Amino acid sequence: MTRAAHLADHLARAEADPDGLEDEAYVALLGADGEELDALAALADTLRRDAVGDQLTFVANRNLDTAVVRDPDHAAELVDEAWALGATEICVQGPLPPDVPARAPLDLVALITGRVPLHLHAFRPAEVADAAARLGLDARDFLVAARDAGLGSVPGTAARILDDGIRALLTDGTDIPAARWTELVTTAHEVGLRSTATMVYGHVETPAEQVAHLRALAAIQDRTGGFTEFIPMPLLPEALPPGLRRVADRGCGDPGAGREQCRVARTGGAPDARETRALYAVARLLLHGRIDHVQAAWPKLGPELTTAVLRGGADDAGGLLLDGAIDPAAGAEAGRQLTLPQVEALARELGRTPRQRTTLYGDAVPERQAVLRA
Template sequence: MSLRPHLARAEAAPAGLPDDAYVDLLGADGEELEALCALADGVRRDAVGDQLTFVANRNLDTAVVRDPGHATALVDEAWTLGATEICVQGPLPPDVPDRAPLDLVALITGRVPMHLHAFRPAEVADAAARLGLDARDFLVAAREAGLGSVPGTAARILDDEVRALLTGGTDIPAARWTELVTTAHEVGLRSTATMVYGHVETPVQQVAHLRALAAIQDRTGGFTEFIPMPIQPEALPPELRDGGFPDVQRQAGRQAGNPGARETRALYAVARLVLHGRIDHVQAAWPKLGPELTTAVLRGGADDAGGLLLDGALDPAAGAEAGRQLTLAQVEELAAALGRTPRQRTTLYGDAPADRRAVLREAQPQ
């Protein structure tokens, strides 16, 4: 079946196609894939122009709540390197005081004027339960303590059967994830929106996930960007890594944990179309894509290079993406190759202050 009619309709109304048309487009290959990516790139240009945005940030694991002195040293180091954002995510250690999450927020944001991006939905629920609060009250308290935004990660695929296969039933239900993210938006905290793809989900479920995010955005306007991330083999449960659930994998049309470049490019492009007019920014998940595929998706619908993930010297292993760092020079080279202007942004897509940009440039290796 030719995809040309779908592409023609999407050119006139990117977000106006029915679900089955987007499902068909997710299967694009060859010349039709190139046409889809070119269309998505044009939609990107119309939405956000020809900039390549990035944020200077550092990731920390929630284990830093055990050692406030170490936490402050890492924050101070990130500040001297030019960071404007600290990201903290991961399960809270079981042996920390109940107030530890709120104390960590106050500790970090009271130290330097850094934006704190912290607490995935499940971690919001956990922190609230420890304090005997509902999620809304915890989020209000965290915002008042200085929390700037929350990661909309651990969305995986917003389908409970898929989530159960990926986590053995330990994941929070899709409806609970939606409720917690929506509540964060309602109390004034923005968030990212994510999808982890390339495991046992089908194209139909991918489109349904995008539709679910679009519906949240219609209600709250709280998402800053959409980040599609291919699943990493180590994130699969052992039975899927070992070839289990063959019927499920046949339905998905791929081996679990093995999304190819074609699937990735098509997904990024379709996401740009579906979310057009709702979520302006699509981030290339460079730590998981690698240089070649990162460039490809930035030519096919994505506009943002995400975070530099500054490691520093005190504890390079302190973040979830330890050992993976993007330099300012690499971003500028990438922007030049794409014909775009690099722009250092804040977490919420404003311009990074001039003094922060200067510090970052001075701190980067020449």
């Protein structure tokens, strides 16, 4: 059987049983191109419509770095400004500063959620572990304390690829083990905190490792039901760790380049549009019936590719990332704000209805929608 015939067979079976294929079939679909890729994207778009309808959802949010714990008054100013701009969510992530009191993370939660009725989405798994250790607590007790102080959900970011060898390459050996990431996210779900699920792709991983990562997320969701959405994010060249950047600069022929690093050298560290479209589509298939929402990582994809993945499996535009005027650089993705007119124009182009959602995918209350539109 030819490669094209194999792909046609996988697509036919996926139409009947999207999440029931064997790993080898998903790996093959990740390599789809041309007409096969278009057919894969069309199938993923049909599944998207069946799962969530013809809406383009988005959330009005503001990112803050955990460094704001150093200055509670400034943090309060930023929260007040976000609220005035129409935000319904504050997202706080980043390594905790080493010189702050042990209770600083919990105090920040209380400050933010006690000030205005925003949803606080905060603390990646490694930051949960760090904050708990500073307080002499286990992770579960810290998460319970944070939940009781007002924490609404946790970012399932820094998942990268759930393979320890890859994680070590991407962070020069500083990342928490994949099993620890899984444990911490699962614990958050168990104490009633939902989370996102993520993948950073397009670096040293193989298609088989991408499928294994999706399987790992699916297994967590089967146990806990705690993931709200899946967000695939390409690794951009500027985010490569120094060791892999040197390999990319020198090329695959360098004596120090192993099999994995050769891919970085060929791509420059950034996946192409074909790979991105295939990954978003396969994620929609494999996670079908488990995670309804697939978010287009627009700050990393750019407008054209964002539109492409929203036509091939993705349904959510993510956060507007409101910067404000007081301190626009106080959070990640500063300067990459998405405006309400841009979301509405994108929805029209896609033939969908824009819907302002909450963090947990409910409808934003009319009063907050009115503030955002003012």
